[in-house]
Amino acid sequence: MPDITASxxxxxxxxxxxxxxxxxxxxxxxxxxxxSGSQNIPLGNLPQQLDDLEDLKDQEVIVHCKSGTRSSAAKAFLTQQGFTNVRNLEGGITAYQAK
Structure with a gap:
């Protein structure tokens, strides 16, 4: 899945x-x-939270961090776990807040 821009x-x-x-x-x-509307699951906690996210495996999930580095890792991890529609917010919350 292609990443998503802040715009x-x-x-x-x-x-x-x-x-x-x-x-x-x-x-x-x-x-x-x-x-607004986001949920916080720190990158290091993702493996333990997979069961809670099971219902989202085939739905769009947007991941973000401050600038995009940690969320890139989260996207890769979730994709490896069978999530089919994970998108990284390009530039993270920094880009989002600049809009």
């Missing part, structure tokens, strides 16, 4: 869409700022 995500949210967004930053980062 595309903004447009979809403004159109009323509520995509599944997973923030893979640490809890303290999530507390400081977050994308």
């Amino acid at each position: 595309e995500l903004h447009q979809r949210q403004q159109a009323g869409e509520t995509p599944t967004i997973i923030d893979v930053r640490e809890p303290w980062e999530f507390e400081e700022s977050r994308i």
